[in-house]
Amino acid sequence: MKTKMMMLITATVFAMINFQALAQEKYSLGYKMEKGKTYRFKQDNKIETTQEMGGQEMKMTTDESSTIKYDITDVSPAGLMTLIYMYEDSKLRMKGMGRDTTMDMQNLKDKKTRAEMAKSGKIIKETPADTTKNAKASPSLNMFASASMPSLPEQAVATGEKWQGITSDTTHSGDGKVIYKKNIGYTLSGKEKKGAHDCLRIDFKGTLELSGTMKQMGMDIAMEGSGESSGSFWFDAASGIMIEETTVTAIEMTMAITGQQQMTIPMSQKVSSSKILVE
Amino acid sequence: MKKLAGRGIFVLVIFCLAIAGESQAQFTSGNGKKLITPEFLSTQINYLASDSMKGRNTPSPQLDSAAAYIAGKFREWGIQPWNGSYFQEFPICQDQLGDTNELTVIMNGAGFQLSIKSDYVPYDFSSAAKVTAPVVFAGYGITAPEYNYDDYKGIDAKGKIVVIFRNEPQKDDSTSVFMGREETKYVSLKEKMKIAVKHGAAGMLVVNGPLQYSSLKARGSPWASLSKIIPKDAAPLHLCGDSDDQIPAMHIGEEVVKLLFGSVDSLKRLEERIDKDLSLASFELKGVKVSMHANILSTVYKVRNVVGYIPGSDPVYGKQLVIVGAHYDHVGFKKEHKTGEDYIFNGADDNASGTSGVLSVAYAFSRLKEKPKRSMMFILFAGEEKGLFGSRYYTTHPLHPLASTVAMLNLDMISRNDPDSLYLEGARQSPDITNIIRQENKKTKFKLVVKDSEYLGGSDHYYFYKHNVPFIFFFTGLHKDYHQVSDNPDKSDCGKAARVSRLVFYTAGKISNETIRYSITPLDSDAPLSE
Numbered sequence: 001m002k003t004k005m006m007m008l009i010t011a012t013v014f015a016m017i018n019f020q021a022l023a024q025e026k027y028s029l030g031y032k033m034e035k036g037k038t039y040r041f042k043q044d045n046k047i048e049t050t051q052e053m054g055g056q057e058m059k060m061t062t063d064e065s066s067t068i069k070y071d072i073t074d075v076s077p078a079g080l081m082t083l084i085y086m087y088e089d090s091k092l093r094m095k096g097m098g099r100d101t102t103m104d105m106q107n108l109k110d111k112k113t114r115a116e117m118a119k120s121g122k123i124i125k126e127t128p129a130d131t132t133k134n135a136k137a138s139p140s141l142n143m144f145a146s147a148s149m150p151s152l153p154e155q156a157v158a159t160g161e162k163w164q165g166i167t168s169d170t171t172h173s174g175d176g177k178v179i180y181k182k183n184i185g186y187t188l189s190g191k192e193k194k195g196a197h198d199c200l201r202i203d204f205k206g207t208l209e210l211s212g213t214m215k216q217m218g219m220d221i222a223m224e225g226s227g228e229s230s231g232s233f234w235f236d237a238a239s240g241i242m243i244e245e246t247t248v249t250a251i252e253m254t255m256a257i258t259g260q261q262q263m264t265i266p267m268s269q270k271v272s273s274s275k276i277l278v279e
Numbered sequence: 280m281k282k283l284a285g286r287g288i289f290v291l292v293i294f295c296l297a298i299a300g301e302s303q304a305q306f307t308s309g310n311g312k313k314l315i316t317p318e319f320l321s322t323q324i325n326y327l328a329s330d331s332m333k334g335r336n337t338p339s340p341q342l343d344s345a346a347a348y349i350a351g352k353f354r355e356w357g358i359q360p361w362n363g364s365y366f367q368e369f370p371i372c373q374d375q376l377g378d379t380n381e382l383t384v385i386m387n388g389a390g391f392q393l394s395i396k397s398d399y400v401p402y403d404f405s406s407a408a409k410v411t412a413p414v415v416f417a418g419y420g421i422t423a424p425e426y427n428y429d430d431y432k433g434i435d436a437k438g439k440i441v442v443i444f445r446n447e448p449q450k451d452d453s454t455s456v457f458m459g460r461e462e463t464k465y466v467s468l469k470e471k472m473k474i475a476v477k478h479g480a481a482g483m484l485v486v487n488g489p490l491q492y493s494s495l496k497a498r499g500s501p502w503a504s505l506s507k508i509i510p511k512d513a514a515p516l517h518l519c520g521d522s523d524d525q526i527p528a529m530h531i532g533e534e535v536v537k538l539l540f541g542s543v544d545s546l547k548r549l550e551e552r553i554d555k556d557l558s559l560a561s562f563e564l565k566g567v568k569v570s571m572h573a574n575i576l577s578t579v580y581k582v583r584n585v586v587g588y589i590p591g592s593d594p595v596y597g598k599q600l601v602i603v604g605a606h607y608d609h610v611g612f613k614k615e616h617k618t619g620e621d622y623i624f625n626g627a628d629d630n631a632s633g634t635s636g637v638l639s640v641a642y643a644f645s646r647l648k649e650k651p652k653r654s655m656m657f658i659l660f661a662g663e664e665k666g667l668f669g670s671r672y673y674t675t676h677p678l679h680p681l682a683s684t685v686a687m688l689n690l691d692m693i694s695r696n697d698p699d700s701l702y703l704e705g706a707r708q709s710p711d712i713t714n715i716i717r718q719e720n721k722k723t724k725f726k727l728v729v730k731d732s733e734y735l736g737g738s739d740h741y742y743f744y745k746h747n748v749p750f751i752f753f754f755t756g757l758h759k760d761y762h763q764v765s766d767n768p769d770k771s772d773c774g775k776a777a778r779v780s781r782l783v784f785y786t787a788g789k790i791s792n793e794t795i796r797y798s799i800t801p802l803d804s805d806a807p808l809s810e
Contacts, residue, residue, distance in 0.1 A: 056467045057446070211508060217762055218613050218624060222508040228493075250493050254501040256513035260610035260624055260762060262373075262665070264403075264501035264513050270493075 026156040027188070027200060030119035031149060032240025033081050039070040039241065040088070040279040048270045049096075053263070060096030066105075067278070079119040084129050086112045119240075121149035122167065149242050150204065150233045151186065162187045165206075176221070178212030184229065192234060194243045199234035206230075210253065218260045225253025225267075245275045311722070311781035314643035320780065321773040323635030324694070327607065328627035328768045335626060336611025337516070337662040338371065338580040345607050345634075346583045349659050352638055353587035356645040358657070360588065361678050367584040369672040371662060372519040374403055375511060376502040377574030381409070382529060384538045385568040391538055398534045400499025401573040402485075403515075404469055406525035409572035410440065412481045414539065414564040417441040418553050419448055420471040420485075422478070423463070426456040434561045437479030440569045442531075442539060443471060444488040448553050456557070469522070476524040482571050483528040486536060489547040490554065497532035516665050518672060519579055527573040539564060584669045585659040586678065587641050591791070593652035600679045601791045602656045602748075603640050603783060604670070605633030605690040606663030606739055610762060627768040629761065633690035634659055636753075636780040643784050651791030653685065660739050663691075670739035674746050681743075686712055686790050686797060687750040689740040693779040694771035696756040701725040701779060704734045704752035708744060711797035712751050712790070719785035723778050730754075749797040751786075753779055 033039060047062040067088040074082040090105035112129035151165025162185055169180045184206030192201040208229055214221040231247035249271040257263040326332075326348065333341040350365035361367075380401060382393040393399055418430035420443030430443070447465050449455035457463055464470050468485060475483050487495050503509045533543060540546045549560045585607065591597030609626025616622035625631075641657040644650075656679065662668025674681065686709075706713040706729040713729075720727060735741060740750040755775065760766040790797075 056469065057462075059462070213508075218610070218764065220510075220615075222510065222513070224506065224508045252494065252496065252498065254506065254509065256501065256503075256506075256509040258510055258513045259613060260664075262513055262515050264509060264515065266498055266501050 026158045027237050028156040029152040029200070029235060029237055030079060030240055031081065031117065031121055031152065031242075032079070032119070033070065033072045033075070033083070035072050035075045037072050038279070039072070039277065041068045041070070041275050042066075042278045043068055043273065043275045045271055045273040050268045052266045058096065060094060062095075063093045064090065066090040073114075080124070081117045081119075082114065083117060084112050084114050117149070120152045120154060121165075122151065123148050123169070150202065150235075150245060151184065152235070153186070157188050159188050159190050165204075175216075176212060176214035178210060178214065178223065180208060180210045182206060182208045182229065189232075194234045194236075197234070197236040197243045198238065199236050199243055201232055201234055203232045204230065208249065208251065210251070220258045222256045222258075223253055225251050227251030227253075227269075241277060242275075243277050245273075247271075247273050249273070311643065311784050314646055315639045315777050315781045315784055317773040317777045319639050319642070320632070320635045320694075320776045321768075321771075323638050324627055324631045324771050324773060324776070325768045327631035327634055328625040328766075328771075330623050330625065332625070334611040334624040335607065335609045337608045337665050337668070338582050339611060342582065342608055342661060346585050346659070346661070349585045349607060349634070349638065350587075353585075353641065353657070356642050358587040358589060358641055358645050361586045361656070365585055365587065367586055367658075367673065367676070367678060368581050369584070369661075369668070369676070370519040370579050370581055371516050371665070371668055372577040372579055373512075373514050373516050374575050374577050375514060376401065376504045377407075377576045379572060379574045381570060381572040381574075382531070382535070383570040384535065385411075385570065386538070387566050390570075393531075393535055393538075396497070396505045397532065398497060399484075399529045399531045400497045400502070400505065401575065402468065402528045402530060403500035403502075403575075404472065404522065404525070405528040405573040405575060407573055407575040407577070408527045409570075410482045410527055411568060411570040412438055412440045414484075414567045414569050415439045415441055415561065416540075416549065416564060417443050417475075417478075417480075417561045418549075418559065419444045419446070419465070420474060420483070421447060421465045422474050423465055426463075428456070428557055430559065430561050431474070431478045432559055432561070434563060436475065438481050439563075440482035440484060440571065441475050441478075441480045442484045442486060442564075443475075444491075444550065445485055446488065446491055448557060450491055452554075468528070469524075472526065472528055473524040476526060480526060482526050482569070484531045484535070484569070484571070485528065486531050486546070488550045489543055490550045495533040495536060495543065497530045497535075499530035516580075516662075516668075518666075518668050519577065521671075527571050529571060529573065539567065582661040582668070584661055584673055587657040589641075589644055589650060589655040591652050591654035592650040596652040596794055597654050598683055599653045600656055600684045601651075601653050601787055602658055602684060602687040602743070603637050603690070603787055604658040604660060604687060604739055605637045606630050606661070606669060607634040607659040608661050608664055608669075610664050613764070621764045624762065624764055625767050627766050627771045628692045628694050628755075628758070629766060630663070630691050631768070632692060632694035632771055632776045633753075636690040636693050636776055636783060639777065639780045640784045640787060644787075651788065652794070653791040654679070655787065655791055663739055667739055667741060670742045674742040674748075681746045681748055684743075684748050686787075687740055687743040687748050688712075688783055688787060689738055689743075689750060689752045690779070690783060691738040691752065691754055692757075692761075693753055693755050694773065694776040695758045695760075697726075698772060698775050699724070699726050700728055700755070701782070702728045702730050702734075702752075702754040702756055704730045704732070704737075704754060705740060705744070705750050707732065708735075708800045709749040709751055709797060710800075711795075712749050712786070715789050716751060716782065716786050719789060720782060722785055723782040725778070725782065744799075745802055747799050747801060749799040753783060755779065 045064040049060045092103040114129040115126045116124040153163035186204045189201045211224045229249040233245035234243045255265045382399040503511045613622040660669030740752045
């Protein structure tokens with residue numbers, strides 16, 4: 001009886017090991033954008049904002065459409081990429097509160113930011129690359145105006161395996177700064193074709209927090225908020241580039257204004273966004 | 280010489296008659312030019328927008344000083360107070376959350392005490408009160424006869440606490456009577472509170488519908504004591520007691536939902552039932568009571584409108600009133616600033632210019648030998664920048680009945696931009712007064728620009744319009760110094776401000792000597808502008 005049990009255990013363990021071996025095709029993932037090359041991403045954001053003041057809800061929908069260019073200026077032997085990114089165009093349409101306005105965001109256009117990006121997608125450093133205003137000058141777009149890409153794991157991963165990406169992005173605006181912290185769990189879900197690219201589909205879900213202060217027009221603005229973000233991105237592991245990303249983010253925040261006005265404004269935002277490699 | 284002397288005397292007599300005639304005719308361009316001068320405007324603007332006034336914030340000692348200055352001018356010129364006072368005092372409040380808030384669900388005698396912030400948060404429009412009462416679920420809390428919809432049908436909410444959804448049913452259904460993606464007034468929580476009060480409810484708990492909202496988190500209003508980042512002075516000011524329809528109101532979260540409804544899914548099913556075909560899902564929660572205490576503490580500040588009065592000369596039409604008004608407050612100064620930095624929002628154009636304009640018109644009226652038929656009231660409002668408080672208070676507590684107030688002329692920002700252009704807001708709503716202005720403008724020759732309701736809610740005329748008082752808003756347009764520390768007196772065009780004030784003087788003079796009443800297109804039924 002004992003022998004039979006041992007055999008059964010041995011067989012089970014053996015089967016499991018074999019199953020793992022067969023199932024586990026491990027991928028070492030890393031961004032490998034090439035020096036001298038230009039990459040363009042089309043980015044679309046639909047932002048549904050609900051503000052509340054004195055029991056009155058006010059809704060606004062913002063559609064933002066941009067093309068972001070990444071010029072890879074250097075790649076170190078360790079794979080650290082130096083790039084310059086800029087908005088080639090950006091259009092906003094804001095609808096709600098009795099207004100329907102379309103804006104060509106000229107203040108964002110052609111403003112260059114230099115960034116150093118690790119193979120994992122982590123932004124090591126970001127600095128304005130020209131003497132004019134930083135591309136991250138518009139607070140409403142700060143959440144999206146970043147060179148950052150979804151986080152990739154340091155170690156090789158197989159289908160079904162998970163990793164965590166914790167990022168903190170600080171944006172300076174109006175004599176203050178806002179810190180966005182993301183804690184995202186990623187899962188390698190499998191292979192999928194996206195256009196001509198053989199991709200790995202990576203699903204993600206996590207939390208984000210923002211807090212900070214700004215000064216504008218003599219007003220001190222403090223903001224805090226938290227929310228959830230989920231979505232998927234498709235990564236071409238062979239060429240080391242993200243092909244597409246779709247994300248839905250829901251965030252609830254409060255703005256407190258002091259100075260020439262006194263206000264507290266609770267806000268909810270639902271942001272549906274996509275970023276697609278076009279070139 | 281004798282002949283010459285005689286001729287000279289004749290000329291002198293003619294001249295004197297002309298002067299006398301002018302002071303009798305009263306509202307001639309010569310009279311206006313003589314009494315309302317750029318120097319007069321400059322003196323007032325320089326004083327009101329000086330650094331010593333520290334931006335005339337509401338409330339502030341400097342705002343009180345400005346009020347005293349204006350009242351002093353009225354006194355000096357012989358303009359009367361109203362019922363013995365140049366001031367109409369009113370209270371404004373700033374609310375903070377106290378320490379003794381409570382929400383307890385009592386089921387079959389057992390009490391479940393909930394936690395503030397994680398389970399519930401009071402709203403800032405809640406009354407500061409404590410109530411313990413049975414509970415009814417009242418759907419979206421809407422009674423809308425025009426949509427043949429009533430969440431309160433079949434339930435008795437009297438003396439009970441109502442639990443209601445935020446928003447309105449069929450939110451994304453474009454075929455819905457609730458206008459789908461367009462919002463109706465029933466989205467407003469204040470409107471829901473009014474309806475709850477009408478049905479006799481004693482308290483209101485608001486919940487996010489699980490179908491419409493991804494999060495059931497209780498948010499309520501942002502209170503400084505519940506936040507790491509909200510400073511106490513960010514709490515908005517409001518007119519104290521600005522609503523009679525107040526009961527305790529809180530936003531509740533998931534834990535409270537589970538206690539009241541058993542599960543989030545149960546609540547979701549109720550929402551689905553209503554949203555499917557507007558079926559009613561209201562019911563009383565048997566054996567359940569809620570004890571709620573919204574501990575809201577108000578700090579009360581007293582601020583003042585300044586009022587000057589010239590009684591009309593006609594025994595009949597003297598009972599009718601013409602108001603010329605402006606706000607005298609601005610937005611104060613930056614608390615934190617570097618040494619040597621300009622930190623005061625002087626508000627020379629906004630609205631020392633309008634205030635000075637009203638003072639000049641008041642002064643001109645005070646110099647007239649023959650007073651107009653109708654009575655004149657000059658009002659300088661406080662708290663405009665914080666939410667039109669002064670004019671809102673005046674129109675709900677009028678010193679003279681609004682029904683016999685024939686016109687309100689509002690001056691706000693009258694000293695900037697093209698010297699010849701002048702915006703008129705309200706031309707569409709008050710066509711008769713606009714026609715008078717057009718006639719009187721022959722003396723001042725402005726290029727009149729009629730705005731298409733762009734600034735209808737933007738200044739103190741708004742609440743007069745809401746109360747069907749014919750109005751016109753005189754305005755010379757926005758500029759890069761608007762609400763900046765650079766809105767200084769040296770940038771104000773006092774010549775233009777004087778010219779605008781003269782037009783107001785001629786217009787007010789014409790109106791105050793007429794006997795007809797002027798038309799007003801009520802709010803919500805405006806026709807498109809033709810000009």
